[in-house]
Amino acid sequence: MIMSETVLIIEDNEQNFYLIEFLLEKNGFTVIGARNGREGIQMARTHKPSAILLDIQLPEMDGYAVAAELKTHDETKGIPIIAVTSYAMMGDRERILGSGATGYIEKPINPETFVEEIRRYF
Amino acid sequence: MDRCIGSVDRNRTGPVGRKHGDHESAGASAGRGYSAAAGILRNHGRLLLPFWGFSIVLLLLPALSLPLASADNRAVTIGVYENAPKIFTSESGKPSGIFVDIIEHIAETEGWRLHYVPGTWTEGLDRLARREIDLMPDVANTAARAEIYSFHREPVLSSWFQVYARRGSEIRSLLDLSGKRICVLNRSVQQEAFAQLAAGFGLSTTLIPVPDYKAIFEMVARGEADAAITNRFYGVMHAPKHGLEDTRVIFHPTQLFFAASRSMPTQLLDILDNHLLNMKSDPGSVYYMSLKRWISEEARFKLPVWIQTLAWVVGVVLLMSIAGSVILKRQVNARTRELKRINQEMEQRVIDRTAELAAAMEKARAADRIKSAFLATMSHELRTPLNSIIGFTGIMLQGLTGSLNPEQHKQMSMVQSSARHLLALINDVLDISKIEAGQLTLSITPFDLKASIEKAVMLVLPLAEKKGLDIRLNIADDVATATTDQRRLEQVILNLLNNAVKFTERGEVDISCRMEDNRYCVSVSDTGIGIEAEHLQTVFQPFHQIDTGLTRKYEGTGLGLSICKKIIEMMGGVIEVESRPGRGSTFTIRFPIHPGA
Numbered sequence: 198m199i200m201s202e203t204v205l206i207i208e209d210n211e212q213n214f215y216l217i218e219f220l221l222e223k224n225g226f227t228v229i230g231a232r233n234g235r236e237g238i239q240m241a242r243t244h245k246p247s248a249i250l251l252d253i254q255l256p257e258m259d260g261y262a263v264a265a266e267l268k269t270h271d272e273t274k275g276i277p278i279i280a281v282t283s284y285a286m287m288g289d290r291e292r293i294l295g296s297g298a299t300g301y302i303e304k305p306i307n308p309e310t311f312v313e314e315i316r317r318y319f
Numbered sequence: 320m321d322r323c324i325g326s327v328d329r330n331r332t333g334p335v336g337r338k339h340g341d342h343e344s345a346g347a348s349a350g351r352g353y354s355a356a357a358g359i360l361r362n363h364g365r366l367l368l369p370f371w372g373f374s375i376v377l378l379l380l381p382a383l384s385l386p387l388a389s390a391d392n393r394a395v396t397i398g399v400y401e402n403a404p405k406i407f408t409s410e411s412g413k414p415s416g417i418f419v420d421i422i423e424h425i426a427e428t429e430g431w432r433l434h435y436v437p438g439t440w441t442e443g444l445d446r447l448a449r450r451e452i453d454l455m456p457d458v459a460n461t462a463a464r465a466e467i468y469s470f471h472r473e474p475v476l477s478s479w480f481q482v483y484a485r486r487g488s489e490i491r492s493l494l495d496l497s498g499k500r501i502c503v504l505n506r507s508v509q510q511e512a513f514a515q516l517a518a519g520f521g522l523s524t525t526l527i528p529v530p531d532y533k534a535i536f537e538m539v540a541r542g543e544a545d546a547a548i549t550n551r552f553y554g555v556m557h558a559p560k561h562g563l564e565d566t567r568v569i570f571h572p573t574q575l576f577f578a579a580s581r582s583m584p585t586q587l588l589d590i591l592d593n594h595l596l597n598m599k600s601d602p603g604s605v606y607y608m609s610l611k612r613w614i615s616e617e618a619r620f621k622l623p624v625w626i627q628t629l630a631w632v633v634g635v636v637l638l639m640s641i642a643g644s645v646i647l648k649r650q651v652n653a654r655t656r657e658l659k660r661i662n663q664e665m666e667q668r669v670i671d672r673t674a675e676l677a678a679a680m681e682k683a684r685a686a687d688r689i690k691s692a693f694l695a696t697m698s699h700e701l702r703t704p705l706n707s708i709i710g711f712t713g714i715m716l717q718g719l720t721g722s723l724n725p726e727q728h729k730q731m732s733m734v735q736s737s738a739r740h741l742l743a744l745i746n747d748v749l750d751i752s753k754i755e756a757g758q759l760t761l762s763i764t765p766f767d768l769k770a771s772i773e774k775a776v777m778l779v780l781p782l783a784e785k786k787g788l789d790i791r792l793n794i795a796d797d798v799a800t801a802t803t804d805q806r807r808l809e810q811v812i813l814n815l816l817n818n819a820v821k822f823t824e825r826g827e828v829d830i831s832c833r834m835e836d837n838r839y840c841v842s843v844s845d846t847g848i849g850i851e852a853e854h855l856q857t858v859f860q861p862f863h864q865i866d867t868g869l870t871r872k873y874e875g876t877g878l879g880l881s882i883c884k885k886i887i888e889m890m891g892g893v894i895e896v897e898s899r900p901g902r903g904s905t906f907t908i909r910f911p912i913h914p915g916a
Contacts (some may be wrong), residue, residue, distance in 0.1 A: 212707035216714075261555065265614060269907030283702035291477070294602070305706040305742060307714035311883055 202319070203227040205246040207237035207263065208281070209255050213304070217250060217281070217311075223313045234258030238266055241273045248319055253282040253293065261296040268297040277318040281306065349386075379494070393587075396434045396452040397422060398443030401531050405476065405552055405575075406456040408437060412594035412684050418456035418550075420609035421475060425594045439530050439630050441506050445637075450580040452904055455541040458578035459508045469581055473595040474574035480509045482568040483558045483710070485539060485547045490566050493520060499545035501526045509548050512571040513684035516692070521532060530630075536561040550604040564781040570692050572758060579724035596762065605865055614664040617647040687755065698745045705745075706737045715785065752863060754885045760806035765913055768839060769794050769799040772832055775813040781827075790820075795833040802913045803890050804860045811883045812895075815843040818879070823847030823903070835914050838892070844905040883908075 204226050208214040218228045221278045229244055231237035234255045241249060249267070253260035260280060267273045280293045283304040294302050302311070380645075399414045401407050409415040414435045426433045436443075436452050447455045448467050461468045484490040490499070496517070503510045505528035517524050527537045527544055532553050538874070539547045540561040546562065550573075556566060579588060598606035712735040714720060716728065723731060741804070751761040776790055783790050819828040826846030833840055850858060861881040887894045891909030 210703060210707075213710075216707050216710040219714065219719075220710075261614070282707065286866065289477075291599070291607075291610065292614075295607060295613060296614050304702050305709040305738075308710050308719075309717060315559055 202231060203236065203244060204246040204315075205240055205244065205249045205290070206230045207232075207234065207249065207255065208251070208252040211232060213252070216299050216308075220308055220311055233301060234260070234263040236274075237263055238270075241267055241276065242270060247277060248315065249276055249278045249296065250281050250315065254279055259302055260298075261292065264293075264297040269286075275279075276282055279318050325512040329685055332688070333367075342372070357575050357872065378536065383672050390433055392430055394432045394434060395422075395454060395587075396436055397436045398452045398455040399437045400440045400443050401533055402440070402457055402550075403886060404556055405550075410535050416456075417609045417613050419473065420600070420605060420612075421595075422454070424598075424605040425591065428594070429590060437626055438633075439626065440504065441530060442630060442633055444506065444634075444843060447578060447580050449581045453580050453583050457575050458579075459573045460576055461508055462836050464578065467581075468637050469583055471591045471595075472760070473592040473599075473762070474576055476575045476597060478550045478552055478567045478573055479553050479574060480512070480548055480573070481551050482548055482566045483536070483554050483563045484566055485542075486562055486564050488545065490546055490568075492566075493517075493568050494522070495566075496524055496546060496568070498524070499524045500527060500543075501548060502527045502538050502544045503548045504528075504531045504532060504535065506575060509550075513548055515571055516689060516851050519685060521691040523754075527893060532557070534848045536737045539563060542623045555614075565859055569570070569696075571688070572692075572695065574758070574760065596764065599880060600613060601793065663778045668862070669846075673873050690752070694748055698749040701745050702742075705738060705742055709735065712738065733734070744878075747882065751878055751885075754882070754889075761807060761887075763803055764805060765800045765802045765806040769798055769834065770800075771805060772812060772830060772841065775809055775816055776830065778813055779816045779820050783828065786820065786824065788820060788823055788826065790816075791827060793829065793831040795831075797830050797834050798839065801839055801910075803910060807886045808890070808910075811908060812841060812843075813888055814879045814883050817848065817906075818906070819843050819845035826903070834912070835909065838909045840907060840909045842905055845902060846903040849902055850896070851898040851900050855896060855898060859894070873908070 202225075204221055206214060206217055206221075206316060208217065208230070209232050214230060214232075218230065221228050225298060227245065229240055232238050235258055237251070240246075250262070251260050255263070260282065264278050264280070267276065267278060277299040277305060279298065279300040280298040281304060282289070282293065284293075285290045290301055300315070302314055361777060390556050391768045397414075398417075399406060399408055401414075404413070404416050406416040406418045414437075423433065425431070426472045436446065439447065443452070444458075446452045455468075457476075458464065458468070458470075464470075472591050481828065482490070482496065489498060493516070501524050503513060503526050510526065510528060514526060527538070529538065532549050533548060536557055538544045538721060540563065546566070549557075551569070552831045558565060578592060595606070598604040601607075712731050715723065715731050715734060750759070771840070772794060773792070776792055780790060816828065819913065823845040828846075829842075831842045831844075861878050884894050890910045891914070893909060894906065894908045896906050898904035
C-alpha cells in the first residue's frame with residue numbers, strides 16, 4: 198500500500214510547493230518539505246523519504262549540486278530524485294539526468310497525471 | 320484570410336489530449352512534444368528496445384559507408400587544454416574529462432589510435448588551424464571558426480556562460496557589473512558575446528582577456544578583478560575552491576563540438592555524429608556515465624610548468640614570423656605604391672563602405688542575440704507562475720477542492736484555456752527565437768514516414784469527427800523510410816492537419832504522401848474557407864494571423880506556419896500553398912529523402 202510513503206519536496210516557490218504538496222497529500226502521501234538545497238539534503242539524510250521532488254533553480258545551492266551531493270551519501274544515494282523544473286532550454290535534460298536525477302518532469306505540471314508520473318519512479 | 324496554427328485548439332481535441340495530459344499537448348509546437356508523441360519522445364529510458372535496434376543500425380553505418388577507412392588504425396591527434404571537467408590533464412598527467420571519455424570510446428570502437436597534444440586553448444586553436452592536430456575538444460561553432468575549421472553536426476554538450484564573483488561581493492545582476500573589471504577567456508565566444516551583451520545594456524565594463532580559466536578565477540580571488548566569466552561546467556566545479564560564488568548573470572547558450580582540422584575527412588565527422596546520436600539515446604551509455612562521473616566528482620589538476628614554457632616559445636616564434644611577413648609586405652608595397660595610388664583611392668572607398676556595412680551588420684546581429692537570450696530567459700521565468708495557474712485550475716476542475724457550480728466550472732475552464740494559450744505562445748516564441756538565433760538543431764535519424772503521418776492523423780481525428788469532417792489518407796506504396804528530424808517533421812505535419820481541420824466547417828481533409836525523384840512530397844488539402852490571393856504571400860510570416868481581426872474565431876498563436884517554414888527549410892526542403900477563397904487550401908511540403916539527396 199502506498200499510504201505510508203513519504204515524499205520530500207525541495208522547492209523555494211511557495212505556490213508551486215503548495216501545489217505539489219496538495220496533490221500528493223490528496224493521493225495519500227506524507228509530504229515533508231525544504232525551501233533550499235542545504236536543508237533538503239539534511240532532511241533527506243534524516244528522514245530517508247521514498248522519493249525526492251527537486252526544483253532546479255534554488256537559492257544558494259542549485260538542483261544540479263543537490264542531486265550530485267545526494268548521490269555521494271550512502272544513506273541517500275538509493276532514493277529516486279525527480280527533477281521538477283521549468284528549465285526547457287537545449288541541453289537541460291541531459292544536464293539534469295547527468296547530475297544524478299532519475300527522472301525529469303517539466304513545469305507547468307499537469308495535475309491530472311502528475312501523481313501517476315512520479316509513481317513510476319518509485 | 321490567413322491560417323495559423325492553433326496550439327491551443329489542439330488541446331481541446333478531446334480524448335487524445337486528455338489521456339496524455341493536457342499541459343503536454345499545450346506545449347506542442349515548441350518542441351517539447353505533443354500529446355501521444357510526447358510520451359514516447361520524452362522517455363528514452365523506457366524505450367530501450369526500439370532504440371537498441373536503432374543503435375545497431377547506427378553502429379553499422381560507419382562500417383558500411385567507409386569500407387576502406389574503418390579498420391585502418393587511423394591516427395587521430397587531439398589538442399588537450401585545461402577546462403575541467405570537460406577536458407584537462409589529470410594529476411597523473413593523463414588527458415581526462417568528458418570529451419576524452421567520449422572520443423576514447425569512439426576510438427576504441429573504430430580502431431583509431433589517439434595522440435594527445437597538450438597546450439593552452441589558444442595554442443590548440445592555432446595548431447588546429449595549421450592542421451598539426453586533427454581535433455580540438457569543446458569548441459563552439461561560429462561563422463568565423465567555420466571558415467577555418469570543420470565541425471560535426473551533433474553537439475557533444477550544451478552550456479551557458481555564467482558570471483562569478485567573490486562571496487559577499489553584492490554582484491547579483493548584469494547591471495551590478497557596471498564599472499567592474501571582468502576576466503574572460505581570450506579568443507573565446509563568451510568574450511565577444513559578453514561585450515555585446517554589456518553594450519546592449521549600455522554598461523561600461525573593463526574586460527580583461529586571460530589565456531586560461533584557472534588564471535581567471537585566481538585573479539578574481541586575489542582581488543585583481545571583480546568578476547569572472549566561465550562556462551557553467553567549469554564554474555560549478557571550481558568557483559567554490561577559490562572562494563567565489565555564482566551570480567544570477569547567465570548568458571549565451573552555446574553548443575559545443577569537437578572542432579576538426581580542414582584536412583579531416585568528412586566521413587570521420589559523420590562517424591562522430593553517429594556515435595554521439597547513438598550514445599545520447601542510451602541512458603546507460605559512456606556519454607551519460609561520463610557526465611555522471613565528472614559532474615558529480617571532484618577532480619584536481621595542475622597546469623604543468625613545461626606547458627607555460629612551450630606557450631612562450633610558440634608565442635615568440637609566432638611573433639617573429641608575423642614581424643618578418645610585415646617587413647616583406649612593406650617592401651613590396653613601396654615598389655608598387657605609385658602605380659597603385661589611384662587604384663587604391665578607389666579601393667579605399669569600397670573598403671570603407673564594406674566596413675561600415677559589416678559594422679552595421681554585426682550590430683544588428685548582436686541585437687538579435689540579446690533578443691534571443693532575453694526571450695529564452697523570459698520563457699523560463701514565465702513558466703514558474705504558469706505552473707501554479709495551470710496546476711490549481713486543474714485541481715479545482717478535477718473537483719479535488721469540492722464540487723463547482725456550472726458557472727464556476729465554466730469560468731475556471733476559461734482560466735485554464737487562457738493559461739494554456741499563454742503557454743503555447745511562450746513555447747512558440749521560444750521556438751522562433753531558437754530558430755532565429757541558429758540554435759535549433761535537427762536530430763537526423765531514419766524512421767518510418769508512413770507511421771509518422773498516421774500518428775499525426777490520429778491526433779486530429781477526434782476534432783475532425785466532432786466537426787463531422789472526413790479525413791482521407793493516401794500514402795503511395797513506395798513511401799518507406801525518411802531520414803531527417805522525425806519529431807520536427809511530425810510537428811510540421813500535425814500543424815498543417817490542425818490548420819486544415821480548424822479552418823474547415825464541412826467537407827473533408829485529404830493528406831497524401833508520394834515520392835518525387837529523391838524527395839518526399841506530403842500534401843494536406845481541405846475544403847475550408849481558403850485564403851485570399853493577397854494574403855498568400857504572408858501566411859508564413861510570424862504573428863500574421865493576429866492583425867487580421869479574426870483571432871476571436873480562429874484562435875492560435877499565429878506562429879505555427881512560420882515555424883513550419885523554417886523547419887522545412889532547415890531540412891533542405893520547401894513549403895508551398897495554393898488556395899481558392901471559399902473552396903479550400905492545399906499546403907505541400909517537399910523534403911529530401913536523405914540529408915545528402
